[in-house]
Amino acid sequence: MRFLALPVLLALIGLLAGCGAAGTGQKPASAMNGQEHTAYQLSDTALTDTDGEPYSLATDADKPLTLVFYGYTQCPDECPLVMSSLTAALTRLDDADRDKVDVVFVTTDPARDTTKVLEKYLDRYDEDFIGLTGDLKDIVTLAESMRLYIGEADRLPSGGYDLGVHDTHVSAVSQGRASVVWSMNTSPKQFADDITRLLSQS
Structure with a gap:
């Protein structure tokens, strides 16, 4: 029994140390900041981009990674916060990775x-950002295919939707599927880290 005591003690110490690390709430270095989920197939609904051309997220988003955000240009708080974070995140990427990412802003x-209006608004952040508008029903249909239920948000006087804090998400789209979602509180560094990780997997 004397010879078994030390190995058993060391094993217990290792187990407790592992539990302690897990209990700190810190993510492993490889963990995503955004929430990964079952990939959702996007609706092939086409909206209109800032060049006046039809644009379908399912078929026309041809970069390895497209970041999609639903908002509106007269939003006073959440939308500028998210768009500023995305803009800052892209400046953290090297040129090769930056060329592999599109940002699409879909108006509600x-x-x-x-x-x-969309073009003028988005140019304040990055001239390469893509803006989409169209029939409100089509916008809702597209969002629902990504499991973003903007039709349940508060109505604006114009008839559109005013997204609340819980609906203000950014989604990662690749090959017509959405597979990751981030909250509005994601920092530029967290966005950049996740973007780099996703690109390395593509």
Whole structure:
């Protein structure tokens, strides 16, 4: 029994140390900051981009990674926060990775967010960002295929939707499927780390 005591003690210490690390709430170095989920096939619904051309997230998002955010240009708080974080995140990427990423802003207020309005708004962040508008029903259909239920948000006077804090998410789209979602509180560094990780897997 004397010879078994030390190995058993060391094993117990190792087990307790492992539990302690797990109990700290810290993520492993390889963990995503965003929430990975079962891949959702996007609706092939086509909206209109800032060039006035049809654009389908399911078929026209041809970069290895497309980050999709639903919002509206007159949003006073959450939308500018998320868009600023995404803009800052992309500046953390090297040129090769930056070229592999698109950002698409889908308006939830199409009555006011025309293609020209969207273009002017997005150019303040990055001239390469893509804006989409169209029929409100089509926008809702597309969002629902990504499991984002904007049709349940508060109505704007214009007839669009005012997204609340819990609906303000960014989704990762690749090959017509959405597989990761981030909350509005994700930092630029967290976005950049996850983007780099996703690109390395593509």
